[in-house]
Amino acid sequence: MAIIRCPSCNRRISSIAKACPHCHEAVEELNQGERAQLARRRWRTQLYHARNLTYLAMGLVVIGTLVWWMTPPAGLTPPVSMPAALLLGLGIVGYLVGWGRVLWLRLMRAPDRSD
Numbered sequence: 001m002a003i004i005r006c007p008s009c010n011r012r013i014s015s016i017a018k019a020c021p022h023c024h025e026a027v028e029e030l031n032q033g034e035r036a037q038l039a040r041r042r043w044r045t046q047l048y049h050a051r052n053l054t055y056l057a058m059g060l061v062v063i064g065t066l067v068w069w070m071t072p073p074a075g076l077t078p079p080v081s082m083p084a085a086l087l088l089g090l091g092i093v094g095y096l097v098g099w100g101r102v103l104w105l106r107l108m109r110a111p112d113r114s115d
């Protein structure tokens, strides 16, 4: 017996498990093509989530900039107010993390279409 990754949810399962205890996928009955298809689907979902994180982060940067613009002294002049700095910081970090994840997933590529 060995520990393998579930082709559907990527969590650790026993190699002799008939079904994944986490996502209940019937892993024993999957052929190679179905396993590859599940891996591609998981990759696409992860990419989708990473992109959503970058969009959310861009939204935070825009809102942070607006908050900075509207809090006195008006305009984008220092000092940055605490709420604006928080939104901008979260947005910039989230954007970098999201893009790092997108690039990482692209490097790992979608598993080959072998079916």
Ligand SMILES: [Zn+2]
Residues within 6 Å of the ligand: 006, 007, 008, 009, 010, 011, 020, 021, 022, 023, 024, 025
């Ligand atoms: Zn699973």
